[in-house]
Amino acid sequence: MLALAADSGQDYQAPIQIVRDPPKGLKTFDEMLSGQSLRRLEPHQHLFHQGDSDRNIYRIESGLVRLYRILSDGRRQIISLRFAGDILGFETALECHCSAEAVTHVTLRSLDQNSAYRRLRDEPALARQMLSLLSQELENARSQIAVLNRRSAIEKLAAFILELHRRQGESGTVDIPLSRTDIADFLGLTIETVSRNLTKLRARRIIELPQIQRLVIVDLDCLEALAGGECEDW
Amino acid sequence: MLALAADSGQDYQAPIQIVRDPPKGLKTFDEMLSGQSLRRLEPHQHLFHQGDSDRNIYRIESGLVRLYRILSDGRRQIISLRFAGDILGFETALECHCSAEAVTHVTLRSLDQNSAYRRLRDEPALARQMLSLLSQELENARSQIAVLNRRSAIEKLAAFILELHRRQGESGTVDIPLSRTDIADFLGLTIETVSRNLTKLRARRIIELPQIQRLVIVDLDCLEALAGGECEDW
């Protein structure tokens, strides 16, 4: 993550630092968003559509949102999954280049883009947070390129499971709030391949599947080796 | 592209606009870079390595640079290709998450990151340009995800050729400053598949290959249909 240090009041501009929690005492998206009212979305409701000129910044308070594009041949590509705590919408240009849709029940707060951007001039912390969020997003997207490209189905699945695991606090149990179709569209596979490889992971005692949308990691090391592409004989 | 309008001197903060050329009269990366001396790199020389804490922003004046990662199993994934006019390094965090290497002879100018970032506070145009560059990069990365994932080799190749074409002024002739290995590592294919599909495109009179690193587009419409995934019977 890229962010500029902002020890308010100091003149010295420190080199870039990891700033998970934005600096106190300055306006940030978080503070501006926290003042907004909570909205609820049903599954399949959209935050915005590809081609819209949506003028809002959103923070997801709970639930899961998918960003996707419809390709010219009609196929759907899920670009990114956004979890509770994630901010989105800050990167949209004049026109949204993808659609955002609630996967589960979602609660979120939103903020008018212009009112936020108008403060960029006076609130250096806002610009820094925005840069930080964007470079984090860029890093995510590039990681996804590396994972998705040139990897077998089982490696993609392993990486996907680990990502969900990481986002859910690494408890060993992973909720899968997505359908197999969603997973397939995210990983660039078919539902059959997703299903077959989940079965394969279960058969090899790497995971358990107590419920259809719940997964228990049995052999974390092996899963990580798979995701890293270090398993030769698979 | 996301960028904030900045008609300097006006108080009104206009809604977001496409700003290809940054506003005049304010410091931008471009102006700051133009004052820097020209450096030359031989092919295979690195700008920075994965894991480095490189503290520079670069603008490529001529030549081609590849950003890549080495995966844990030793495979190389080319994340992005950067052409003349492109700026890079502004997105690096404490630690570079990929390596940057000259593919061809490269000339570039570089700028110390800290000296640039120190001015973010006083130069709103700089922050805007940086946001603009980052969101452009993010858009590029997401497009690449859509292209690379769930596409046949020939679709990937068609998209790749069109991207080169677009970056080179759409003259109908495309220079391919990369080896087949580079193309393969970028598209997540093997060199054999790249070679075979180039041959296939040539056999179907969609392209000509007068030289190994030069390509002429014969049937642009067909190439675009392929890249868009609209050809059923291929």
Added chain:
DNA sequence: CGAACCATTGACCATGATCAATGATTGTGG
């Protein structure tokens, strides 16, 4: 209970990876 939807499993096939051989191009030293 039945319908609709989703997930799993199987059979078959197409695409692309792998292994291997041959050409083409470039660069080096005699």
Added chain:
DNA sequence: CCACAATCATTGATCATGGTCAATGGTTCG
């Protein structure tokens, strides 16, 4: 300048992975 090596590209043969088509099983909801 040529011979040779080294590197890169092309082409072929074979095989494995994943896509497609189809049938079955499970879950949810009216």
